[in-house]
Amino acid sequence: MPPVNPQILGKLEHSQKVLETAPSEHSTPAKLPSRNPTRSFWIDSSPDANPLAGQGSQDPLPSEADVCIIGAGFTGVGVAYHLIELLNNASLSIKHPLSIVILEARDFCSGATGRNGGHLTPAAFTRFAQRQALFDTVEAIKSYELEQHTTSLLVKIIEENGWASDVDLVEGGHISLLFTEKEAKNAHNDFDMARQAQLNLDGVEWFSKEELEKAYGAPYPGFRRPGYNVWPLKLVTKLYQHAQAHARQYASLSLHTRTPVTAVTHETTSTYTVVTNRGSISCSRIVHATNGYAPHLLPFLASPDGIIPARGQVMTTRASVGTDQIKISSWSGNKGFAYWFPRPVTRDTEKPLIIIGGGQEAAAPSRELYVDDDSETHPLVGKALREFLPSVFEGKYDPHSEPEMEWTGITGYTKMGDPFVGAVADLLAANPNRDLYKKQYIAAGYTGHGMPRAFGCAEVIAQMILAEISDKEWKEPDWLPQRYLTWNRRVE
Ligand SMILES: Cc1cc2nc3c(=O)[nH]c(=O)nc-3n(C[C@H](O)[C@H](O)[C@H](O)COP(=O)(O)OP(=O)(O)OC[C@H]3O[C@@H](n4cnc5c(N)ncnc54)[C@H](O)[C@@H]3O)c2cc1C
CATH class of the missing domain: 3.30.9.10 (D-Amino Acid Oxidase, subunit A, domain 2)
Incomplete structure (x- = not known):
């Protein structure tokens, strides 16, 4: 973990703009996603909009995996996509293909990504003055660069693969x-x-x-x-299918929908048991891509300082x-x-x-x-x-x-309006169990503005996992705001 950036950490407590009127006494962790969600245009207006809806829901779960991603929205699928791209481009000598499993509580992409407004709009300059005063000019600029990076990368992927009309x-x-x-x-x-x-x-x-x-x-x-x-569900479907088709010799990717994760327990500091309604998986790494539901499995995030x-x-x-x-x-x-x-x-x-x-x-x-x-x-x-x-x-x-x-x-939502990105352990400076969370990662808390951010944050998580696997130091991308990183955002 690199040193905490004191300039960022010291200023965070003053940056409670989004939720300044939020009730502060709330501490009940979010429940699991509801079993009978309202019907959204993106998921339910056409019978073939969600071909992966029930994918893997009847298949036996693997007994073990290298990376278990919880949540099949933009973030979860984004992490799998980027991991596979990075593995294909990094000439790593790995002993066996990295097994990546995505577990989704309901149908594929039936969370916020399948129910949102469809806007892929990077912020251009709004709140610049506030961010510059609160942090500094470089950090303020990165807020917009991350969104421009994420949006232009998605548009490039869409255009290079000829998906523009498929994803509207x-x-x-x-x-x-x-x-x-x-x-x-x-x-x-x-x-x-x-x-x-x-x-x-x-x-x-x-x-x-x-x-x-x-x-x-x-x-x-x-x-x-x-x-x-865009039609967000169709784009995330394409990204999943692309990732699976390109897994090649370095990785395997599987998806198990209708499989809510009810607990993550720790076997050792580097092996976890992911418990679901259909059995358990022993995993070396976990990615919490559950956004608003993250506190269900990480109860210390159930506070106004965490994810609301x-x-x-x-x-x-x-x-x-x-x-x-x-x-x-x-x-x-x-x-x-x-x-x-x-x-x-x-x-x-x-x-x-x-x-x-x-x-x-x-x-x-x-x-x-x-x-x-x-x-x-x-x-x-x-x-x-x-x-x-x-x-x-x-x-x-x-x-x-x-x-x-x-x-x-x-x-x-988060108090400052920006997501948490990085190892979960880094949120827990004072927690005696923090080492147990070292290989659990999170990218969540986009505060209603995730389309131009989630895929970029997923890229960061994939880079971190690859650095950890290959025993190299993770190099921070130029476009990533410091304040997104979990080690600058302590909750305990
Ligand atoms: C109504 C609405 C409108 C929005 N409009 C826009 C917009 O126009 N533009 C924009 O930029 N952003 C918008 N957003 C925000 C944006 O949709 C989100 O920030 C983004 O989709 C988050 O993606 P995600 O993958 O992190 O989360 P999600 O898409 O919510 O995915 C998380 C997944 O985790 C699953 N899950 C949760 N708990 C568990 C568990 N225990 N086990 C297994 N699976 C679990 C959920 O079922 C869900 O599918 C909107 C959000 C909403 C709700």
Whole structure:
């Protein structure tokens, strides 16, 4: 473990922006994922959307594995993908192929990744001034570089493999509406500070209220930044299939869905028993890729300093006008925070289907924090989502129309809004059992903004595992913020 970065650690306690009103007395670990989740557009709107849904659910579990990944979302599949890519590219002399097993409680990719808003939008400069003041310029810049790295890598993989139409990749950019003068002032300040710090701001475009109203029909100023939309489940399916097809002589990869992990026990400091409802596996390394559910297996994360499950809600609604008037970009706006985008249409006459999420502020005072059950929707959040678009784009949405689908999903929030990435042991400075967690890794806590981060964080975990296996020192990528690393984020 490299030395703790005192500059980062010392400042963390002041960076409790996201959850400053979160109840602090909560300490009940998240439950296992619910057995009867709400039906999401990505998983349930078409019968062949999830070909891996029940993969390996009937197959006997292996008795042992080198790496057990818990969770088959963007992070878990990302770790397997990167491990296999790294193994294929590193000329290692290994004794036997690395056996990698993914264990998933429900159907493949049925957590947040299969239930989210579909936005693959790297942050461009928002919160730059705050991050620069809180940490330093280099650390602030890395916040954006990690997201740009992750997004451009995913887009490169999609394009190189010819998956763009399979995963509905849309390069429409993302428009942020600025509803109040304060928001507009902050956004301009962030932009100016980021420009002075020489952050890459290519593709950012500002709109006055008049320009935005003329072009898009919403009477507010705003700015546009580069961004994409995808069908997240289909992308993660492709990544899994690609990883499995490329495992070659260095690795084997298997997936066992409908196999909840109920406990991880320690045989020695380097061997663990992963207990599931279908038997146990002896594993040399564990990856916790369980995001909002992570505290279920790591109960010391069940505190406001750890990972807080939070429920997000999304629905689909038809616009009253065609794509020519709606345009194809994705959007967000802070009037009771919402994010939305029109799905690609197949016929010119078709009215676009809008996927819109957000509205948690309507569930006051909890804002759906500490809610880990995605089998229900919240009526007040649903009401806020139904009212949002008709109130912002006059005449383009029917205020009386009911959603075609509506669902929830569980995210993992952290106080500072950034994930934990690294060895679990490093979170536990003062815990006498910390050595037992040395070969357990975690990448979780994306605080509702995981699409441009999870795959990059998964890459870091894969690098760490490979360094450990080959007895080499892990080299930190230039684009990784220091504050993501577990050794800068003690919880005990
Ligand atoms: C409603 C909603 C909207 C969102 N919209 C966006 C968006 O538009 N853009 C964006 O960037 N981010 C968005 N996010 C956040 C983003 O989806 C997540 O950050 C990201 O998908 C996290 O991926 P993950 O693989 O870490 O977690 P998940 O996809 O949640 O995967 C974790 C998996 O672990 C499994 N699991 C949990 N416990 C166990 C166990 N004990 N045993 C076995 N398996 C277990 C779960 O079933 C789940 O499949 C949204 C999230 C939600 C919920």
